[in-house]
Amino acid sequence: MVDTRPFLPVSSSDGSNPSEPLANRCKTMKMRLSIFFGLLVVGLFAALLTSNVTENEHGSLASSTTAKPEPLRRVSRGPGAGVSEKSNWLFGRDDENGVAFPWNNSMLSWQRTAFHFQPERNWMNDPNGPLFYKGWYHFFYQYNPHAPVWGDIVWGHAVSKDLIHWLHLPLAMVADKTYDKSGVWTGSATFLPNGKIVMLYTGSDAQAVQVQNLAYPADHSDPLLINWVKFTGNPVLVPPPGILSKDFRDPTTAWLTSEGKWRFAIGSKINKTGIALVYDTKDFITYEKLDGLLRAVDGTGMWECVDFFPVSKTEENGLDTSVNGPDVKHVMKVSLDDDKNDYYAIGTYHEKNASFIPDDPTIDVGIGLRYDYGVYYAAKTFYDQNKNRRVLWGWIKESDSEAADVKKGWASVQSIPRTILLDQKTGTHLLQWPVEEIDSLRLNSYEFNQVKVQAGSVVPLEVGPATQLDILAEFEIDKEALEKATGSNVTFSCSSSGGTVERGALGPFGLLVLADDSLSEQTPVYFYIAKGSDGNLKTFFCNDQSRSSEASDVKKQVYGSMVPVVEGENLSLRVLVDHSIIESFAQGGRTVITSRVYPTKAIYGAAKLFLFNNATEAGVSASLRIWQMNSAFIRPFPNLDNKSQ
Numbered sequence: 001m002v003d004t005r006p007f008l009p010v011s012s013s014d015g016s017n018p019s020e021p022l023a024n025r026c027k028t029m030k031m032r033l034s035i036f037f038g039l040l041v042v043g044l045f046a047a048l049l050t051s052n053v054t055e056n057e058h059g060s061l062a063s064s065t066t067a068k069p070e071p072l073r074r075v076s077r078g079p080g081a082g083v084s085e086k087s088n089w090l091f092g093r094d095d096e097n098g099v100a101f102p103w104n105n106s107m108l109s110w111q112r113t114a115f116h117f118q119p120e121r122n123w124m125n126d127p128n129g130p131l132f133y134k135g136w137y138h139f140f141y142q143y144n145p146h147a148p149v150w151g152d153i154v155w156g157h158a159v160s161k162d163l164i165h166w167l168h169l170p171l172a173m174v175a176d177k178t179y180d181k182s183g184v185w186t187g188s189a190t191f192l193p194n195g196k197i198v199m200l201y202t203g204s205d206a207q208a209v210q211v212q213n214l215a216y217p218a219d220h221s222d223p224l225l226i227n228w229v230k231f232t233g234n235p236v237l238v239p240p241p242g243i244l245s246k247d248f249r250d251p252t253t254a255w256l257t258s259e260g261k262w263r264f265a266i267g268s269k270i271n272k273t274g275i276a277l278v279y280d281t282k283d284f285i286t287y288e289k290l291d292g293l294l295r296a297v298d299g300t301g302m303w304e305c306v307d308f309f310p311v312s313k314t315e316e317n318g319l320d321t322s323v324n325g326p327d328v329k330h331v332m333k334v335s336l337d338d339d340k341n342d343y344y345a346i347g348t349y350h351e352k353n354a355s356f357i358p359d360d361p362t363i364d365v366g367i368g369l370r371y372d373y374g375v376y377y378a379a380k381t382f383y384d385q386n387k388n389r390r391v392l393w394g395w396i397k398e399s400d401s402e403a404a405d406v407k408k409g410w411a412s413v414q415s416i417p418r419t420i421l422l423d424q425k426t427g428t429h430l431l432q433w434p435v436e437e438i439d440s441l442r443l444n445s446y447e448f449n450q451v452k453v454q455a456g457s458v459v460p461l462e463v464g465p466a467t468q469l470d471i472l473a474e475f476e477i478d479k480e481a482l483e484k485a486t487g488s489n490v491t492f493s494c495s496s497s498g499g500t501v502e503r504g505a506l507g508p509f510g511l512l513v514l515a516d517d518s519l520s521e522q523t524p525v526y527f528y529i530a531k532g533s534d535g536n537l538k539t540f541f542c543n544d545q546s547r548s549s550e551a552s553d554v555k556k557q558v559y560g561s562m563v564p565v566v567e568g569e570n571l572s573l574r575v576l577v578d579h580s581i582i583e584s585f586a587q588g589g590r591t592v593i594t595s596r597v598y599p600t601k602a603i604y605g606a607a608k609l610f611l612f613n614n615a616t617e618a619g620v621s622a623s624l625r626i627w628q629m630n631s632a633f634i635r636p637f638p639n640l641d642n643k644s645q
């Protein structure tokens with residue numbers, strides 16, 4: 001039976017100790033008052049500093065004073081243009097509107113991330129055509145240069161030497177042709193054997209028909225790849241018979257067949273069945289549509305941003321997209337337009353009939369495993385020939401209201417690029433891990449060894465301001481409690497649970513991230529172990545946003561899923577905290593959750609970190625290494641004469 005009483009912080013509510021001598025208590029009171037006034041002055045100063053925000057292109061400002069609550073309107077963005085909904089609907093029903101929290105400027109300014117990729121302003125969505133060329137990592141992305149909402153989509157472009165510090169370049173492609181007049185949508189890069197690059201992308205044409213177009217760098221000797229040429233024969237592909245004009249988008253990177261042709265997939269649907277069409281080409285000018293499909297799964301709806309790549313069964317490195325053979329498995333990923341999540345399956349690619357067969361059809365693509373159980377969509381990998389690894393990018397949208405995005409003048413971030421490998425221990429999962437370059441942002445570190453966290457307790461971790469952190473943690477659970485706990489056939493799931501207030505014998509326990517001192521705001525990142533009636537243990541990894549903010553106009557779900565724990569492994573997690581984003585990785589990245597959170601109090605110096613254990617029986621012991629994280633340099637490329645097209 002679970003106990004659903006909320007757990008309490010270990011200290012009493014005002015924090016004073018009645019057994020303390022009066023003189024000490026007065027001294028403590030004086031100290032608190034000076035700290036309070038000190039913080040007040042710092043807070044006012046921060047508000048003053050941040051009140052000078054530039055006007056966005058719609059003329060709206062993040063106001064420096066607390067605004068009155070305003071009603072929020074539901075606006076649809078995307079489906080009218082034939083693409084999935086890009087607007088956040090925070091409140092349940094179609095006719096239901098909510099009220100905006102009176103966000104002030106210092107709260108909104110705090111939300112901007114410090115080491116995740118973001119354009120300087122406005123809206124961003126899918127990653128496009130990532131690649132490494134002549135010493136530079138290139139990142140292209142879906143971008144609205146005019147507003148912090150989806151629309152007017154073109155390709156933004158930035159370069160980096162290390163995937164962490166970025167320099168913004170002029171737009172790579174704008175909507176200037178009839179075949180992409182309504183938007184330069186998602187696409188992928190392919191390297192030809194001569195080292196040249198071709199980019200296939202979807203154009204939403206003047207009639208909003210989805211077509212595929214070819215583009216290539218104007219000057220391959222330019223390491224920055226600033227100028228792009230669109231092929232004069234565009235569009236190279238139009239929707240084939242039987243495919244609706246708005247269901248044909250997002251070509252993958254092409255891979256070589258043994259016959260020496262290039263092959264790639266495009267997402268679509270027929271009725272409610274998600275499908276991936278396959279094309280062959282010798283020259284990227286003429287194309288042959290193959291009869292079969294790479295894969296089709298009933299009931300999954302439109303497939304966006306299909307990704308298809310090999311992973312090694314034996315090695316710890318990534319593979320070029322064209323590699324195949326007995327030591328290789330294939331991964332197919334689809335972004336489901338219907339539920340806005342990225343799903344993958346591991347299986348075998350059969351070149352002869354150009355099909356992908358999942359190892360386990362019960363967890364086929366679109367109905368089984370997800371890359372990330374939080375906010376993460378339209379992801380795309382590329383083979384990084386510089387470091388012999390496959391790198392995954394993913395779009396992390398906002399979980400607040402569009403009105404708040406307009407006030408702050410920006411919307412969306414990209415995940416920290418992640419290396420992606422087959423988990424050779426389980427063979428059933430992928431492992432995602434922040435690229436090693438992120439470690440270069442680590443500043444001073446704090447170590448905590450074997451901290452005992454009793455059932456029903458909270459332990460503060462003194463690490464200074466807790467808004468930019470890299471946390472590595474391992475948990476050992478009391479063995480006796482594990483054995484003693486009675487099993488039950490009640491099934492657990494993070495998303496339908498009550499979050500951390502739902503207590504079981506063996507969990508939840510983990511970290512309280514972005515929490516204020518009184519714990520009135522907190523985002524728990526945690527494990528929950530459920531014992532079945534057969535005595536088997538199942539471990540879940542969850543993220544509870546229900547108390548992440550006192551504001552009502554933000555999403556507050558409980559995210560998560562099961563995480564396999566292999567014999568001999570401790571429970572381990574890594575958490576990257578960067579203002580309004582929390583990326584968390586369990587068991588080396590077997591299960592990953594990204595949350596966007598918008599605290600109103602647990603911000604700046606008031607953001608703290610705690611360990612917690614809300615199990616009813618088991619104690620846990622935690623060992624942690626925590627780094628304060630530096631900010632990345634993300635700014636315009638210096639001294640570039642603005643050569644936009």
Ligand code: DQQ
Binds near residue numbers: 202249
């Ligand atoms: N985003 C692009 C489309 C893609 C969608 C449009 C996925 O190409 O299907 O911005 O977020």
